[in-house]
Amino acid sequence: xxxxxxxxxxxxxxxxxxxxxxxxxxxxxxxxxxxxxxxxxxxxxxxxxxxxxxxxxxxxxxxxxxxxxxxxxxxxxxxxxxxxxxxxxxxxxxxxxxxxxxxxxxxxxxxxxxxxxxxxxxxxxxxxxxxxxxxxxxxxxxxxxxxxxxxxxxxxxxxxxxxxxxxxxxxxxxxxxxxxxxxxxxxxxxxxxxxxxxxxxxxxxxxxxxxx
Numbered sequence: 001x002x003x004x005x006x007x008x009x010x011x012x013x014x015x016x017x018x019x020x021x022x023x024x025x026x027x028x029x030x031x032x033x034x035x036x037x038x039x040x041x042x043x044x045x046x047x048x049x050x051x052x053x054x055x056x057x058x059x060x061x062x063x064x065x066x067x068x069x070x071x072x073x074x075x076x077x078x079x080x081x082x083x084x085x086x087x088x089x090x091x092x093x094x095x096x097x098x099x100x101x102x103x104x105x106x107x108x109x110x111x112x113x114x115x116x117x118x119x120x121x122x123x124x125x126x127x128x129x130x131x132x133x134x135x136x137x138x139x140x141x142x143x144x145x146x147x148x149x150x151x152x153x154x155x156x157x158x159x160x161x162x163x164x165x166x167x168x169x170x171x172x173x174x175x176x177x178x179x180x181x182x183x184x185x186x187x188x189x190x191x192x193x194x195x196x197x198x199x200x201x202x203x204x205x206x207x208x209x210x211x212x
Contacts, residue, residue, distance in 0.1 A: 030062055030202060032080045032162070037070040040123065042090035049147025050154060057155040057173055060190050061198040063162070082117045082161055084154060090123035092131060092142035105129070105153045105178070108160045115164045119157040126153055126183070133180035149183035159194060163201045169194055 036047070051067055058065065070083075106121040130149045138145060155173050160166060168176040173188040182188060190198070 031064045031066065032082060032158075033066045033068055033078045034082045034084060034158075035068045035070050035073060036084050036086065038086045038090060040087065040089045042086065042123075043143045043146065045143040046090065046147035046150065049144050050150040053148050053151025054155050054158070056187075057151070057189060058158070061195045061202075063198065063202075082119065082158065084119045084121060084157070086121045086123055086150075088122060088124040089127065090121075090146070090150065092127050092134075092146045106157045108157050110166075115160055115166065117161050119154075119161065121150065121153055121157070123150070126150060129180035130184055131180075133184065138184070145184045152178065152183055152188050155190075159190070159198065163197050165197070167197075 051065075055065055104122060105126050106119060109116045109118040109120075126149050127146060130145055134142075134145065152173055156178070159174050168174055169191050172191040172194060174190070174194050178188070
């Protein structure tokens with residue numbers, strides 16, 4: 001998890017999904033479609049928990065998420081779409097992976113300072129960070145904990161994308177960095193400031209002008 005970079009080239013996968021947009025996503029909406037794509041092994045139970053965790057986090061902002069797999073999107077067009085690509089092994093293995101936990105959990109693409117509706121999640125750093133703090137009964141529910149962690153990482157990136165901003169919060173799910181314990185521990189939520197930023201982003205500019 002890190003601030004968005006200055007400018008990057010979009011990988012071929014992103015060029016593949018661009019025709020699915022009715023128009024480029026330019027602002028937050030109360031209803032968004034999140035398309036998920038995996039290039040490595042993953043647990044369906046973890047993914048279901050990831051979705052529940054993400055939805056719970058965004059409930060305070062009134063944002064509803066419609067989930068789609070890339071293989072199921074067909075030829076439909078979407079006005080408010082976010083594409084999330086999950087890299088590596090999105091599973092917690094019995095033997096922890098030797099991986100640098102200091103690496104980024106995820107990032108959102110941007111071009112010339114504009115945050116784009118595309119994100120990549122690095123599953124292996126997430127799994128390594130989670131494994132480093134597991135203890136006792138945690139080992140009996142690896143899918144649940146991995147899903148919880150992925151949901152929090154994804155929620156963090158979605159805030160960047162929906163607000164079109166690289167800004168972070170001082171605490172909660174949008175803080176600049178999350179420890180392994182924060183990924184799987186007590187609930188992480190949007191702060192009041194996060195909710196307000198999302199609501200402003202979701203309000204059409206004409207309505208904002210009328211309120212002034």
